[in-house]
Amino acid sequence: MATLNLRQIEKHFADNAIIKGVDLTIRHGEFIALVGPSGCGKSTLLRMIAGLESVSGGDILLDGEVINDLPPQERNMAMVFQNYALYPHMTVAENLGFSLKMQGAAKDEIARQVAQAAATLGLTPLLARRPSQLSGGQRQRVAMGRAILRHPRLFLFDEPLSNLDAKLRVELRSEIKSLHQRLDATMIYVTHDQVEAMTMADRIVVLKDGNIEQVGTPLELYDRPNNAFVASFIGSPAMNLFSGRLEQNGWVTTDDGVRLPVAQAPRQAIGQRVLYGVRPQHFVLQQADSLSARVDVVEPTGSETQIVFDIGAQKATALFHSRIAVRTGETLGLLPDPHQAHLFDAETGLRLN
Numbered sequence: 001m002a003t004l005n006l007r008q009i010e011k012h013f014a015d016n017a018i019i020k021g022v023d024l025t026i027r028h029g030e031f032i033a034l035v036g037p038s039g040c041g042k043s044t045l046l047r048m049i050a051g052l053e054s055v056s057g058g059d060i061l062l063d064g065e066v067i068n069d070l071p072p073q074e075r076n077m078a079m080v081f082q083n084y085a086l087y088p089h090m091t092v093a094e095n096l097g098f099s100l101k102m103q104g105a106a107k108d109e110i111a112r113q114v115a116q117a118a119a120t121l122g123l124t125p126l127l128a129r130r131p132s133q134l135s136g137g138q139r140q141r142v143a144m145g146r147a148i149l150r151h152p153r154l155f156l157f158d159e160p161l162s163n164l165d166a167k168l169r170v171e172l173r174s175e176i177k178s179l180h181q182r183l184d185a186t187m188i189y190v191t192h193d194q195v196e197a198m199t200m201a202d203r204i205v206v207l208k209d210g211n212i213e214q215v216g217t218p219l220e221l222y223d224r225p226n227n228a229f230v231a232s233f234i235g236s237p238a239m240n241l242f243s244g245r246l247e248q249n250g251w252v253t254t255d256d257g258v259r260l261p262v263a264q265a266p267r268q269a270i271g272q273r274v275l276y277g278v279r280p281q282h283f284v285l286q287q288a289d290s291l292s293a294r295v296d297v298v299e300p301t302g303s304e305t306q307i308v309f310d311i312g313a314q315k316a317t318a319l320f321h322s323r324i325a326v327r328t329g330e331t332l333g334l335l336p337d338p339h340q341a342h343l344f345d346a347e348t349g350l351r352l353n
Contacts, residue, residue, distance in 0.1 A: 002153040002186040003028050003063055004049065010057030011044055011210075018044050020210040021058070026188065031180050033197035034190045035233070036207035042190045043158055045207070049188065050079050050156050062153065078147035079156040082163055084139040086131040092118070092142050093127040099150045117145040121175070137168040144179070155180075157189040161196065169193075173200060195236050198222070206230050228275050228349040231342055235279055237306065240316040242276040243346060252276040252343070256312035258291060261338035262353070269343065269352045277342035280306070280319035283334045290333035293318075295326055309334070 004026040011019035019041045026032050034042040047053040049060060051072035059066050067075055086095050096117055097110040105113075118124045121141045131139055140160060147155055157176070161169045177200050180187050191197055197204045198218040206213045206221065206229075214226040218234075225231035231239045244254035250265040252274060260276050296315065297308040305324040308317050309332065318334060326332060343352040 004154065004186070004188075005061040005064075006045075006049075006058070007061065008058035009045070009048065009055060009060065011041070011048060011053065012056040018210050019048070019056075022210075022212055024205060024212065024215065026186060028186055029184050031177070031187045031189065031200060031202045033201035033204045034188065034207060035192070035194050035197045035204055036213075037233070038192065040207040041210040042207050046079075046156055046158055046188060046190050049154070050077055051075050052079075075154075076150075076152050077154040077156055078150040078152035079158065080140075080143050080147050080160045082159040082161075084131070084143045086139060086142055086146075088131050090130070091127065092123060092129055092131075092134070095131070095142055096123075096127075096145045096149055099146065113149055117148050120148075120179075121145050136164050137172060140164065140172060141175075144176070148179070148183070153186070155185055155187040157187065157191075159191055160189075162192070169196070176200065194234055198234070204234070206233060224351070225342070226351055228277065228344040231277050231344065237280045237317045237319060239277045239279050239342070241344075242278075242311075242314060242316075244274060244276055246270055246272055246274050246343065252341075254312055254314070256314070258312040259289075260291075260336055260341070261289075262341045262343065263338040264353060266343070266352050269345075272352075273346035274352065275344040275346050275349070277344060278336040278340065280317045281321075282337045282340035283318040283320075284337055285320075285324075286333045290335045293332045293334045295328055295330050295332060298324075298326060298328060307332070 006022050006024040009019055009022040036042050044053060048055055051070060055068045060068055093114050096114045100110045100113060118127055123141055123145060126138060161172055173196060201218060203215060203217055204221055205215050208229055214221060214230045221230060221234045225234060228241060232241060242254045242260060244252045246252050246265055246269050248270055250262050252260045252262060291311055293309040293311055295307055295309050299306040305320045308315060345352055
């Protein structure tokens, strides 16, 4: 078992508060992704869990035991970094078996476990090579294999795929998810790429300025973001946000006079300044009362068409799961699906509907 509890965790560097009273429970076997913009504290939080950074306040509990003062080597956690952290003078086999050797395991047992991990990760033909003879993706596989052979209570990943090209990222994303399912392990994964988080995690923790903004499954965060920050951060392309006022008739009138429909407008917010959110996938073409949208950029991908356009004085993005025959400078009739509209308080950013 490996259940982790963070209770009012704080981290300060001099007078600068990096982590501000974080509470979080990670259950055994969960895959948790920590996401947020650069500087939000996600890597610092991971390093505190690993014991690489001290805790300024609060407690970290692993299976009920406070481990704040436990050194990293006694926490039985394996960490995979974005820069691989392999021993350059060792072969792949030696890198994989290093932790077992340090534990005093017999040579034949080390060889057996190394062979098993190498077969799982497609590293068998590479066992005699050194890290300098490997590609980035192969090095990351070795780092993952070394973590597996530590048999840790927790796996910690710090942006492990950020140095790889797009194709390799997709491949290793699937491998990490598959490993999680096979090992039934608890994994905490830091990434700046919310697509990685959406496709891999059981739950996502969204951080901003050292605070947790929302915790939930990928679909919970996508469908019901708690605030405008989460709404704009989760989802690719990002949600469009328009500033305006909620009118009596249930429409939102933007600051430059554009009218946007809402299916169920909260009565208590009538007359209030709001942020109107609509995801790019939730625009429909050529509807009655449609908006006049001047096309700025067309980005066809084959199966989809992404269009950047102007509505009033604001740029917005629409994504269609089909090919749209339109050119830059032309005008489209578009309308947000009113049943998919999100309303947020313009001042606090909190969800209203």
